[in-house]
Amino acid sequence: MIAPARGAATLHDVAREAGVSLATASRVLNGSTRKVADSYRERVETAAEKLGYTANLSAQATARGTAAIVALLVADIADPYFGQLASGVARGADEAGLVVTIAITERDPQREVKLVRALRGQRPRGLILAASRVEGPDAVGLQGELEAFSNMGGRVVVVGPGGGTARSVAVDNRGGAAALGAELAGLGYREAIVVAASEGIRTSDDRVDGFTEGFTAAGGSVREVRRTGFTRDAGYAAASELLEGDVPAGTLIFGISDVVAIGIMSAVRDAGRQVGADIAVAGFDDIATGRDIRPGLTTVRVPLEDLGYRALHAATDPEWDAAEPELALEVIVRGSTPP
Amino acid sequence: MIAPARGAATLHDVAREAGVSLATASRVLNGSTRKVADSYRERVETAAEKLGYTANLSAQATARGTAAIVALLVADIADPYFGQLASGVARGADEAGLVVTIAITERDPQREVKLVRALRGQRPRGLILAASRVEGPDAVGLQGELEAFSNMGGRVVVVGPGGGTARSVAVDNRGGAAALGAELAGLGYREAIVVAASEGIRTSDDRVDGFTEGFTAAGGSVREVRRTGFTRDAGYAAASELLEGDVPAGTLIFGISDVVAIGIMSAVRDAGRQVGADIAVAGFDDIATGRDIRPGLTTVRVPLEDLGYRALHAATDPEWDAAEPELALEVIVRGSTPP
DNA sequence: GGGGAGTGGGAAATCGCTTCCCAAATCTCT
DNA sequence: AGAGATTTGGGAAGCGATTTCCCACTCCCC
Numbered sequence: 001m002i003a004p005a006r007g008a009a010t011l012h013d014v015a016r017e018a019g020v021s022l023a024t025a026s027r028v029l030n031g032s033t034r035k036v037a038d039s040y041r042e043r044v045e046t047a048a049e050k051l052g053y054t055a056n057l058s059a060q061a062t063a064r065g066t067a068a069i070v071a072l073l074v075a076d077i078a079d080p081y082f083g084q085l086a087s088g089v090a091r092g093a094d095e096a097g098l099v100v101t102i103a104i105t106e107r108d109p110q111r112e113v114k115l116v117r118a119l120r121g122q123r124p125r126g127l128i129l130a131a132s133r134v135e136g137p138d139a140v141g142l143q144g145e146l147e148a149f150s151n152m153g154g155r156v157v158v159v160g161p162g163g164g165t166a167r168s169v170a171v172d173n174r175g176g177a178a179a180l181g182a183e184l185a186g187l188g189y190r191e192a193i194v195v196a197a198s199e200g201i202r203t204s205d206d207r208v209d210g211f212t213e214g215f216t217a218a219g220g221s222v223r224e225v226r227r228t229g230f231t232r233d234a235g236y237a238a239a240s241e242l243l244e245g246d247v248p249a250g251t252l253i254f255g256i257s258d259v260v261a262i263g264i265m266s267a268v269r270d271a272g273r274q275v276g277a278d279i280a281v282a283g284f285d286d287i288a289t290g291r292d293i294r295p296g297l298t299t300v301r302v303p304l305e306d307l308g309y310r311a312l313h314a315a316t317d318p319e320w321d322a323a324e325p326e327l328a329l330e331v332i333v334r335g336s337t338p339p
Numbered sequence: 340m341i342a343p344a345r346g347a348a349t350l351h352d353v354a355r356e357a358g359v360s361l362a363t364a365s366r367v368l369n370g371s372t373r374k375v376a377d378s379y380r381e382r383v384e385t386a387a388e389k390l391g392y393t394a395n396l397s398a399q400a401t402a403r404g405t406a407a408i409v410a411l412l413v414a415d416i417a418d419p420y421f422g423q424l425a426s427g428v429a430r431g432a433d434e435a436g437l438v439v440t441i442a443i444t445e446r447d448p449q450r451e452v453k454l455v456r457a458l459r460g461q462r463p464r465g466l467i468l469a470a471s472r473v474e475g476p477d478a479v480g481l482q483g484e485l486e487a488f489s490n491m492g493g494r495v496v497v498v499g500p501g502g503g504t505a506r507s508v509a510v511d512n513r514g515g516a517a518a519l520g521a522e523l524a525g526l527g528y529r530e531a532i533v534v535a536a537s538e539g540i541r542t543s544d545d546r547v548d549g550f551t552e553g554f555t556a557a558g559g560s561v562r563e564v565r566r567t568g569f570t571r572d573a574g575y576a577a578a579s580e581l582l583e584g585d586v587p588a589g590t591l592i593f594g595i596s597d598v599v600a601i602g603i604m605s606a607v608r609d610a611g612r613q614v615g616a617d618i619a620v621a622g623f624d625d626i627a628t629g630r631d632i633r634p635g636l637t638t639v640r641v642p643l644e645d646l647g648y649r650a651l652h653a654a655t656d657p658e659w660d661a662a663e664p665e666l667a668l669e670v671i672v673r674g675s676t677p678p
Numbered sequence: 679g680g681g682g683a684g685t686g687g688g689a690a691a692t693c694g695c696t697t698c699c700c701a702a703a704t705c706t707c708t
Numbered sequence: 709a710g711a712g713a714t715t716t717g718g719g720a721a722g723c724g725a726t727t728t729c730c731c732a733c734t735c736c737c738c
Contacts, residue, residue, distance in 0.1 A: 061397035
């Protein structure tokens with residue numbers, strides 16, 4: 001049904017139309033524990049339908065003191081990693097009748113603090129932080145804001161290793177990377193170079209450590225760990241630089257994430273080398289692109305959509321079991337690392 | 340500064356702390372045309388800082404009658420096409436001090452109608468619809484909801500060909516596809532198959548028509564138009580089926596979007612054929628993946644980020660020039676269509 | 679038939695913020 | 709110096725909901 005020409009129908013309009021009080025209309029239309037007689041209920045519903053009534057969420061939020069909102073903070077929504085994650089968050093939110101608001105940090109810690117503060121104004125039920133540094137020197141301001149957010153009654157969820165009052169949905173980066181390292185060493189690789197993000201970023205550090213552990217334990221050795229960023233271009237640049245030096249055939253380059261690894265693959269090709277037999281490449285995450293490129297990218301599958309879905313639940317379910325089994329990771333060997 | 344332990348600081352708290360009236364505090368903290376003496380202003384600002392005050396956006400929205408929100412409706416946020424678009428929207432929103440809420444249609448017209456209706460509850464300033472059918476039989480309910488939305492005072496922006504009261508930021512799909520067709524015919528291709536989305540979806544139809552026009556005008560001929568969906572898997576399935584029949588070497592397959600084309604490329608390979616010299620493939624949009632796969636995907640570059648940015652402005656600027664020059668498209672020939 | 683329990687509608691307070699309107703104070707200009 | 713025009717702070721009325729009381733009924737049982 002369509003709303004009347006001028007402005008939107010309010011609950012008041014509906015009540016008047018139905019000939020009942022505001023209280024009754026509210027009870028019928030927007031959940032309440034109290035019962036309303038069927039005759040009244042029906043009248044209200046008819047009136048609402050006729051007027052095309054939709055509750056004003058802002059008003060509802062002010063009255064209730066909390067908004068049916070979950071805020072999602074990501075580094076870059078065009079990055080497939082965050083896209084898939086957001087997808088899971090959105091699905092969960094939809095099921096729970098929540099609205100998702102999204103904010104982009106552009107990987108700038110300052111901006112991140114500012115955003116959390118601004119987000120506080122929405123009085124959301126929960127705040128999901130993906131790809132943030134919740135620890136280290138950059139995070140000093142953040143911790144304070146997150147605490148303020150909690151005190152206000154919102155739930156903070158960190159995707160990755162948590163800290164403080166925040167709940168966290170973690171991925172066993174270390175274990176997954178170790179498994180990957182072991183698998184690749186088993187395939188015969190002996191020399192590896194790691195292209196990681198800067199030190200202090202837990203996700204990156206854990207993957208580096210895990211990989212090193214697994215790879216060396218199985219007989220390989222990590223020749224170098226190169227620090228850059230989390231983007232394709234960072235991977236490309238790092239690998240290009242690397243390849244200017246002497247990188248023997250049969251070397252494996254492990255990119256800290258698939259996005260980075262894809263940059264590495266391009267750099268390898270542009271340097272006139274060959275991905276696979278010549279220089280092997282592996283990543284982490286298993287984004288869609290990695291499946292479509294040739295050779296396919298060897299990686300560790302992270303169920304990102306599920307991860308987002310879980311994060312949403314961690315942010316909204318009052319009873320939430322932190323001890324829930326971690327998401328299962330899986331090493332996927334493709335053509336980029338031939339035996 | 341950090342909020343006090345219990346609940347968030349309200350404007351009332353700030354006013355009391357500063358020893359001024361609510362009205363004055365409001366005028367100082369949240370934009371107003373009225374001037375406030377510096378001595379008062381300073382006192383209020385200090386108090387706000389001390390209490391860690393952040394305006395309650397919901398309350399602000401109820402009082403003002405409209406929320407500082409822009410709603411974005413996309414088919415699938417994990418799809419890089421929408422990811423990039425969303426990126427532009429988010430950038431513009433950030434600049435304008437607006438919050439972006441996101442909803443996923445899953446390409447289900449019914450769901451779409453439901454979402455628009457629910458979104459109405461937020462009383463957003465604008466609604467950006469990407470990848471919707473605003474026309475045709477599926478859109479009957481939608482049109483009504485959009486109208487209701489407009490009547491409520493919100494601006495509707497359609498990415499793609501608009502309709503009704505909606506503003507639209509369009510892409511010259513037809514022209515771009517025609518240029519692509521011409522270019523490829525110029526490269527020597529004579530036989531083409533088009534893998535498109537179902538009929539009635541304007542974006543798809545325009546691209547099909549444009550391509551056909553350009554390709555035939557330059558001497559080629561379109562052998563068949565296959566209708567499926569807008570996803571990678573749809574492209575894969577369609578191409579697989581196609582390749583079971585007799586597809587001569589040298590045939591060009593044009594996927595209606597890069598995502599579809601990438602599915603096609605995989606299908607070609609899995610059918611034991613070769614992308615490029617054997618079966619050529621072209622797409623549309625120029626998503627990042629198309630640049631990283633080998634051979635590179637020939638396509639038409641659509642500045643998606645800009646498109647999103649423009650959509651945001653169309654949704655929020657009161658004065659908006661519909662006649663703004665359309666975004667420039669560019670044919671990009673890569674290895675998937677060797678001469 | 680009377681009284682206590684249960685049911686369910688409605689009046690009104692409230693949520694946090696904006697803004698209209700009034701009145702006091704300060705300017706301005708002749 | 710005095711009258712009218714400006715400023716600018718504050719009181720109070722909204723905005724569109726929710727929710728707490730209060731109270732009129734009906735029912736049931738002794």
